[in-house]
Amino acid sequence: MQLSLASQNGQSAAEAGLSSSPLCIRGLTVSYGEKPAVFSVDMTVVAGQMTAIIGPNGAGKSTLLKAALGIVPPLSGRVQVFGRPLDHQRARIAYVPQRASVDWDFPTRVIDVVMMGLYRDLGLLGRIRGSHRQIARDCLDRVGMHEFSERQIGQLSGGQQQRVFLARALAQGADLYLLDEPFAGVDAATEKAIISVLKDLRAEGKTVVAVHHDLATVRDYFDNVFLINTRKVAEGPVDEAFTAETLQAAYGGRLATAQVDQIATTA
Amino acid sequence: MASEFVTLSLTPLLIGIFAAVACALPGNFLLLRKQALIGDAISHVALPGIVVAFLLTGAISTWPMMLGAAGAAIVAVVMIEGIRRLGRIEPGAAMGVVFTTLFAAGVLLLEQSDTSSVHLDVEHALYGNLESLIWLDGTGWDSLLDPQALAYLPVELPRMAATLVVVAAFIALFWRPLKIATFDEGFARTLGMRTEWLGLALVLMAALAAVAAFDAVGSIIVIAMFICPPAAARMMTNRLEVQVGWSVVFASVSAIVGYVLAGYGPMWVGMADAVSAAGMIATVSGVILAISALWGPCRRRAGAPSGV
Amino acid sequence: MLFDALFLQLGYNATLVAVGATLLGAASGITGTFLFLRKRALVSDAVSHATLPGICVAFLILVGLGGEGRNLAALLVGSAVSAGIGLWCMNWLTRNTRLAEDAAIGAVLSVFFGFGVVLLTVIQTLGSGRQAGLEGFLLGSTAGMLYSDALVIAGGGAAVLVMILLARRPMTLVAFDPEYAAARGLSVSRIDMLMMALVMAVTVVGLKVVGLILIVALLIIPPVTARFWTERADQVVILSGILGAVAAYLGAALSASAPNLPTGPIIVLMSFALFALSLLVAPNRGVLAAVLRHRRFQRRVHLRQGLLALAQAQTIYEPLTLRLLARAGLVRADGVATRAGRARAAKALRDERRWEILRRDQAQEAAAALYDGLREIETVLTPDQIAEIDGKIVPAREAH
Numbered sequence: 001m002q003l004s005l006a007s008q009n010g011q012s013a014a015e016a017g018l019s020s021s022p023l024c025i026r027g028l029t030v031s032y033g034e035k036p037a038v039f040s041v042d043m044t045v046v047a048g049q050m051t052a053i054i055g056p057n058g059a060g061k062s063t064l065l066k067a068a069l070g071i072v073p074p075l076s077g078r079v080q081v082f083g084r085p086l087d088h089q090r091a092r093i094a095y096v097p098q099r100a101s102v103d104w105d106f107p108t109r110v111i112d113v114v115m116m117g118l119y120r121d122l123g124l125l126g127r128i129r130g131s132h133r134q135i136a137r138d139c140l141d142r143v144g145m146h147e148f149s150e151r152q153i154g155q156l157s158g159g160q161q162q163r164v165f166l167a168r169a170l171a172q173g174a175d176l177y178l179l180d181e182p183f184a185g186v187d188a189a190t191e192k193a194i195i196s197v198l199k200d201l202r203a204e205g206k207t208v209v210a211v212h213h214d215l216a217t218v219r220d221y222f223d224n225v226f227l228i229n230t231r232k233v234a235e236g237p238v239d240e241a242f243t244a245e246t247l248q249a250a251y252g253g254r255l256a257t258a259q260v261d262q263i264a265t266t267a
Numbered sequence: 268m269a270s271e272f273v274t275l276s277l278t279p280l281l282i283g284i285f286a287a288v289a290c291a292l293p294g295n296f297l298l299l300r301k302q303a304l305i306g307d308a309i310s311h312v313a314l315p316g317i318v319v320a321f322l323l324t325g326a327i328s329t330w331p332m333m334l335g336a337a338g339a340a341i342v343a344v345v346m347i348e349g350i351r352r353l354g355r356i357e358p359g360a361a362m363g364v365v366f367t368t369l370f371a372a373g374v375l376l377l378e379q380s381d382t383s384s385v386h387l388d389v390e391h392a393l394y395g396n397l398e399s400l401i402w403l404d405g406t407g408w409d410s411l412l413d414p415q416a417l418a419y420l421p422v423e424l425p426r427m428a429a430t431l432v433v434v435a436a437f438i439a440l441f442w443r444p445l446k447i448a449t450f451d452e453g454f455a456r457t458l459g460m461r462t463e464w465l466g467l468a469l470v471l472m473a474a475l476a477a478v479a480a481f482d483a484v485g486s487i488i489v490i491a492m493f494i495c496p497p498a499a500a501r502m503m504t505n506r507l508e509v510q511v512g513w514s515v516v517f518a519s520v521s522a523i524v525g526y527v528l529a530g531y532g533p534m535w536v537g538m539a540d541a542v543s544a545a546g547m548i549a550t551v552s553g554v555i556l557a558i559s560a561l562w563g564p565c566r567r568r569a570g571a572p573s574g575v
Numbered sequence: 576m577l578f579d580a581l582f583l584q585l586g587y588n589a590t591l592v593a594v595g596a597t598l599l600g601a602a603s604g605i606t607g608t609f610l611f612l613r614k615r616a617l618v619s620d621a622v623s624h625a626t627l628p629g630i631c632v633a634f635l636i637l638v639g640l641g642g643e644g645r646n647l648a649a650l651l652v653g654s655a656v657s658a659g660i661g662l663w664c665m666n667w668l669t670r671n672t673r674l675a676e677d678a679a680i681g682a683v684l685s686v687f688f689g690f691g692v693v694l695l696t697v698i699q700t701l702g703s704g705r706q707a708g709l710e711g712f713l714l715g716s717t718a719g720m721l722y723s724d725a726l727v728i729a730g731g732g733a734a735v736l737v738m739i740l741l742a743r744r745p746m747t748l749v750a751f752d753p754e755y756a757a758a759r760g761l762s763v764s765r766i767d768m769l770m771m772a773l774v775m776a777v778t779v780v781g782l783k784v785v786g787l788i789l790i791v792a793l794l795i796i797p798p799v800t801a802r803f804w805t806e807r808a809d810q811v812v813i814l815s816g817i818l819g820a821v822a823a824y825l826g827a828a829l830s831a832s833a834p835n836l837p838t839g840p841i842i843v844l845m846s847f848a849l850f851a852l853s854l855l856v857a858p859n860r861g862v863l864a865a866v867l868r869h870r871r872f873q874r875r876v877h878l879r880q881g882l883l884a885l886a887q888a889q890t891i892y893e894p895l896t897l898r899l900l901a902r903a904g905l906v907r908a909d910g911v912a913t914r915a916g917r918a919r920a921a922k923a924l925r926d927e928r929r930w931e932i933l934r935r936d937q938a939q940e941a942a943a944a945l946y947d948g949l950r951e952i953e954t955v956l957t958p959d960q961i962a963e964i965d966g967k968i969v970p971a972r973e974a975h
Binding site: 302370487488541546568 | 611614615616617619620668671672673674675677678680681682684685686687688689690691692693695696697699700713714788789791792794795796798799802803835836837839840841843844846847850854860862865
């Protein structure tokens with residue numbers, strides 16, 4: 001193996017090429033205590049496509065997403081969104097957290113949660129106009145939750161709660177959508193509704209990145225995969241990066257070989 | 268009768284209501300953030316703050332003492348946060364370590380310093396002295412229009428009113444960020460909100476309300492009003508806006524009914540002297556909470572708890 | 576004077592109080608550990624504040640019966656009854672309403688205490704000077720204590736300690752692993768109740784010594800302190816008991832040695848001094864150790880990342896990484912790798928490749944799980960195993 005430091009020019013050219021990416025992560029390390037959850041990870045998300053972040057439990061999938069969004073502080077590394085630092089691009093990002101991360105007994109209605117997505121438009125004291133309400137209603141419509149808008153959020157099923165979160169992200173009107181396990185513990189109808197909304201977003205030219213745990217559906221749902229197990233294992237189009245070899249590398253002995261072969265060959 | 272009411276009861280009633288509402292407003296958010304006991308901690312540590320202020324200035328004067336109490340509240344919040352993070356200790360235990368220690372230090376300082384000549388003791392800090400805040404120059408309802416009489420209003424009244432205005436203005440101005448960050452902190456951060464500063468500002472508002480109320484009505488009301496009216500309001504509705512409205516109503520009712528019961532209740536049962544108004548207001552707020560916990564329309568958790 | 580006090584030379588009452596306080600400190604330290612491990616430390620705050628109405632009612636009853644109202648044992652029984660009612664209210668609120676435990680604690684403590692204050696003012700109106708004894712329950716006061724009172728405290732402290740020793744096995748099980756305890760046929764709810772009964776007992780006995788506002792400190796501070804020194808739960812229990820006893824003994828003795836040193840606050844401040852010391856210097860969880868460890872860890876992460884970046888000819892953006900590499904003599908000031916840097920970088924990259932192979936190998940799952948980006952592969956594998964892996968690297972590279 002030969003070690004050579006590329007010329008400064010070559011580097012910056014490569015850098016310039018990457019920087020237009022919706023989400024570009026370089027050398028990101030995040031650690032809870034003494035064990036890095038994510039170590040020195042690079043990631044370049046392809047614009048206008050859907051990318052799945054996959055890996056075994058505890059591999060740092062959610063942590064990667066949260067660090068990319070500035071929710072947890074990284075130990076080192078940097079994040080660029082559409083070629084600029086995260087703080088300048090907040091308006092272009094929408095985030096769907098894990099459903100279990102909030103207390104659903106909070107005293108509020110479905111429509112109020114969706115309105116939270118309009119906060120950047122409304123600001124501290126901006127008046128809520130009919131047009132804002134219309135946006136919120138349209139977003140609920142898109143996830144099939146129109147008739148629930150006045151419902152208290154605690155009265156919803158898990159799948160319905162997930163859809164409300166998605167509607168809130170839609171209301172943000174972003175260009176990049178980051179979702180943390182959107183299909184975890186939801187019913188089949190919800191999964192179908194969510195994936196169709198995400199595919200619509202892609203058709204509109206938006207970029208979608210989702211932490212995903214169901215290997216069987218990766219090929220059907222996503223264009224790209226990002227395999228992680230503390231370090232990046234593979235990244236690229238599903239056909240190239242989602243193979244028996246990369247899965248074995250990400251999951252190690254935790255995945256039966258037969259299973260891997262089956263998943264990797266089902267195209 | 269009317270003139271007696273204005274002289275003896277109007278100002279304590281108003282002060283009681285303002286104090287109760289000023290505490291209940293931030294209490295709603297503290298309750299939802301599972302920080303209800305921060306009010307408990309703040310009101311305990313006001314004592315050492317006041318004692319230190321007294322020792323430094325050598326006099327019982329309001330502003331240094333309020334500053335001292337506010338300073339102690341900030342010290343306590345910083346200590347709790349520091350111990351929680353540095354020692355990796357759960358927040359409840361960290362709070363318990365800090366407020367008991369600071370309170371103990373306050374009591375010790377009080378015993379060591381010669382304060383027997385002045386009106387500064389632990390009991391006063393606990394129960395306050397709402398009943399004594401009378402308006403001697405208020406001889407009737409017309410006094411409310413008499414600038415000279417108004418000039419002699421107990422100073423606690425305008426101070427408490429100003430505190431209420433500041434706290435209410437904070438809640439109104441930051442309503443949306445507070446609501447979003449309380450419900451979903453991670454999401455709030457992706458919007459670019461500085462949630463840690465917002466949380467600190469909320470605690471500081473609570474401390475402001477506690478310190479201002481503390482001087483007039485003692486720490487029992489403060490702790491009770493941070494928790495009981497918002498908790499009772501929580502059983503009445505599933506909307507935050509409505510919940511805050513209910514908490515204001517409950518706080519005011521507690522203050523009015525508690526004050527009246529403390530002043531006149533004993534006479535009705537044939538006793539000569541009034542009982543502690545602060546204690547009675549806290550008791551009434553507890554009764555309201557009990558009633559709403561038994562019959563409130565939204566007393567149970569809605570649907571499945573989180574994580575299911 | 577202090578010397579006399581420390582060696583129990585201050586007379587019979589002071590000695591009894593010191594012994595009682597020590598027993599109480601041990602008992603509360605141990606009981607508090609169970610609360611702390613169940614993450615319910617502040618429940619004790621509600622319990623202690625809820626004693627006040629009971630004390631007042633007991634006093635009123637005693638006076639109503641024509642007595643003097645200063646019978647400590649009777650007052651303590653009253654306090655236990657109202658603490659029990661407060662505890663029941665708290666549990667009812669958390670179980671039957673949407674309120675979280677912290678709100679229930681705050682509601683019970685403020686309302687019960689407020690009602691107690693109302694009763695205190697009622698007692699005040701009954702006659703001058705009579706309530707003097709009751710105010711001692713707020714902050715504790717052992718000065719001018721009767722012999723019989725001292726006996727109640729010493730006896731109570733001993734009794735609580737014996738109760739705890741008898742109940743320690745099931746309580747330990749429940750505190751550390753409720754599910755396992757339930758699987759072994761223990762009733763978790765009943766043992767929780769037993770734990771609360773002990774908290775109540777500690778509180779009641781401690782009322783006269785430290786007062787109801789500060790008794791919480793005896794239940795919270797020693798376990799938190801003990802936790803700094805050990806990761807083993809059974810050791811936390813014992814250490815917490817010892818810390819509680821030491822603080823209580825020193826505090827009681829100190830307070831007896833001079834006027835104007837109230838017992839309760841002194842004991843609490845003693846506890847806190849032990850806590851602050853532990854927070855700073857404890858070997859593993861202490862702040863100093865943690866800060867040093869974190870900085871060392873951060874440096875390791877940056878160095879390692881820097882080496883990998885050098886090896887793969889990537890630009891390093893992090894100023895800290897560059898600084899650390901330069902200080903270790905691995906890069907020159909202009910960011911170009913030195914000879915040593917190139918060698919270390921090559922080694923780092925080779926190790927990464929080795930780990931990659933290793934993590935693909937099902938047979939090596941246990942070793943692979945140790946990967947965290949920093950661990951040296953030599954600490955996991957023998958030289959032979961590494962050589963074997965190296966054999967696999969070349970073909971794998973060529974395949975790409």
